[in-house]
């Protein structure tokens with residue numbers, strides 16, 4: 001505990017005064033346990049008796065209270081607050097809390113921070129508190145109930161208990177060797193990535209992978225291509241970095257590579273080939289090969305974001321871009337956010353061999369490395385076959401959820417609605433051709449009033465509004481019953497006039 005003694009007056013007065021100030025200024029919050037007297041005495045270099053006396057005084061005055069057997073705690077209500085609450089006439093005025101005034105910041109932000117604020121705050125949604133809706137088709141969250149948490153925590157407890165001194169020290173910046181090896185083998189087996197463990201950089205999620213790619217490969221003013229519509233995690237980072245964005249249209253098969261090919265020169269391109277975000281197209285092999293050739297002609301890099309590619313439902317997966325690339329241009333990114341849970345903040349970036357040293361330096365400067373023990377647990381999880389077992393099971397679960405969604409839409413909306421992009425991944429795009437764009441937010445509100453969450457696709461467009469009203473429907477966070485009921489309510493909201501009373505019966 002950090003307590004500063006004033007240096008004047010008796011030691012008892014100094015210890016008592018310092019603790020009282022900590023309590024009054026709320027640095028020691030109500031209910032906080034004060035350190036054991038022996039421990040604090042040792043820390044402050046005073047006798048234990050002095051600390052015992054100071055605690056006694058705080059208790060006598062009502063700043064602290066003893067709980068038998070468990071120590072001394074800061075009082076839930078301070079004497080000053082009691083005086084104010086009672087506000088009795090004639091009561092002595094409450095002592096003023098001595099807080100140091102904090103002046104409004106007069107520090108100017110960097111140009112980068114100013115760009116970040118200019119482009120991002122409105123849409124930064126990660127971790128924001130939100131309204132609970134019982135039928136929330138929120139995109140992006142896996143089914144937490146599906147995650148084998150028991151197994152995870154068992155492995156974590158074992159790793160924690162057995163951690164060696166070396167594992168508790170600084171780890172290798174690009175990741176624990178155990179995890180890099182496990183990931184390289186998994187990615188070769190499951191995703192067709194051609195890599196050695198030395199090419200795997202363990203990162204704190206996809207967002208850090210994007211950030212590192214920009215640090216290593218993009219200068220301010222460089223032109224970088226994005227799918228339009230796109231994942232906003234790319235555009236926020238590119239704009240903050242000062243890059244120029246080149247929007248490239250998307251159709252039902254993903255990036256329109258011919259449009260990229262005929263555009264101006266570009267330094268790099270970010271793509272989601274296994275399940276275009278957000279529209280859901282799966283990039284065909286011919287387009288993949290064309291994209292690689294186009295990158296080659298431009299001397300450009302390709303970032304392949306394989307965020308939910310494990311969840312492929314129809315047909316065989318197409319080889320990933322990285323596996324098709326002979327030119328060392330593709331940087332492959334994946335993360336545990338959809339596979340397990342986003343709070344893990346572990347992802348992987350597979351980089352061409354010649355870039356490994358540069359990415360290592362960038363990672364050192366960013367954070368000196370990702371938390372080691374969690375990496376080791378993930379390595380055990382993969383090595384033990386738990387990841388692939390979990391993927392197999394949750395693919396089947398999500399296929400059932402997807403089928404429930406298709407059936408419910410068929411039943412309640414029939415030909416009035418079209419669901420696209422569900423060949424893979426954890427969400428689809430619901431398009432309602434009869435719904436005018438201007439009614440989109442009305443429908444969303446009418447749904448929310450019925451406990452249903454739906455999410456317009458419009459914010460993901462870069463240059464133009466979407467051709468028609470459409471919503472992202474995430475299905476992995478609900479069970480089949482909730483999906484059926486949610487869609488029934490959505491249809492009811494639509495018919496009640498929320499959104500399109502003039503079009504539908």
Ligand SMILES: Cc1ncc(COP(=O)(O)O)c(C=O)c1O
Pocket residue numbers: 140204205206207208231272277305307334335336337342347
């Ligand atoms: C397209 C896309 N890529 C990646 C991610 C995962 O990001 P992260 O690994 O930073 O959680 C998401 C999450 O929603 C996503 O939609």
